[in-house]
Amino acid sequence: AQKITQTQPGMFVQEKEAVTLDCTYDTSDQSYGLFWYKQPSSGEMIFLIYQGSYDEQNATEGRYSLNFQKARKSANLVISASQLGDSAMYFCAMRESGGSNYKLTFGKGTLLTVNP
Amino acid sequence: ETGVTQTPRHLVMGMTNKKSLKCEQHLGHNAMYWYKQSAKKPLELMFVYNFKEQTENNSVPSRFSPECPNSSHLFLHLHTLQPEDSALYLCASSQVVGYYYEQYFGPGTRLTVT
Numbered sequence: 001a002q003k004i005t006q007t008q009p010g011m012f013v014q015e016k017e018a019v020t021l022d023c024t025y026d027t028s029d030q031s032y033g034l035f036w037y038k039q040p041s042s043g044e045m046i047f048l049i050y051q052g053s054y055d056e057q058n059a060t061e062g063r064y065s066l067n068f069q070k071a072r073k074s075a076n077l078v079i080s081a082s083q084l085g086d087s088a089m090y091f092c093a094m095r096e097s098g099g100s101n102y103k104l105t106f107g108k109g110t111l112l113t114v115n116p
Numbered sequence: 117e118t119g120v121t122q123t124p125r126h127l128v129m130g131m132t133n134k135k136s137l138k139c140e141q142h143l144g145h146n147a148m149y150w151y152k153q154s155a156k157k158p159l160e161l162m163f164v165y166n167f168k169e170q171t172e173n174n175s176v177p178s179r180f181s182p183e184c185p186n187s188s189h190l191f192l193h194l195h196t197l198q199p200e201d202s203a204l205y206l207c208a209s210s211q212v213v214g215y216y217y218e219q220y221f222g223p224g225t226r227l228t229v230t
Contacts, residue, residue, distance in 0.1 A: 106158045
């Protein structure tokens with residue numbers, strides 16, 4: 001079974017509107033971390049936001065917020081007031097506490113296109 | 117220089133060549149990682165170094181040989197590669213290895229094997 005599932009290969013949003021990118025995860029660990037990264041066409045992977053499994057509040061970073069629903073094992077990224085520069089691939093990732101190296105597992109990504 | 121840097125940004129090599137990728141982090145971190153990103157596949161972890169010690173080799177073929185001389189530098193030595201090794205190779209670092217530490221990535225090296 002996939003550890004991280006991103007069901008939207010591509011999404012379109014109009015500039016200045018909000019968009020939600022879906023992410024579900026699978027783990028039996030009690031302690032884990034969820035991350036979202038942005039990858040523009042230049043290739044660099046840019047860290048956006050982090051949510052710990054024990055965090056009671058949803059994480060927020062500027063225009064990014066993470067809608068964390070632990071019982072559903074979902075960690076959707078919400079981008080408010082989309083900008084043209086938000087067009088990129090977005091990856092959801094999870095790091096479990098089990099195992100020796102806290103491996104970061106990535107989903108397949110969602111390509112977001114912001115239209116003017 | 118700030119963040120994580122990688123050189124070269126682009127590399128074309130033949131299957132019989134030997135080349136090296138370099139990664140340097142200026143964040144004071146102690147853990148460094150190599151990832152491979154192939155088209156239409158999720159990012160794959162290759163190697164993990166924590167305080168200069170290799171702590172994970174994710175079943176990577178021996179034609180890829182990592183080296184971590186200190187906590188700031190990481191190399192990936194390449195020899196007798198195959199065309200299917202063509203990919204974007206990303207280096208990352210984190211404060212230490214731990215599930216709540218975010219990883220910061222470099223811009224990557226786009227490798228083409230001919």
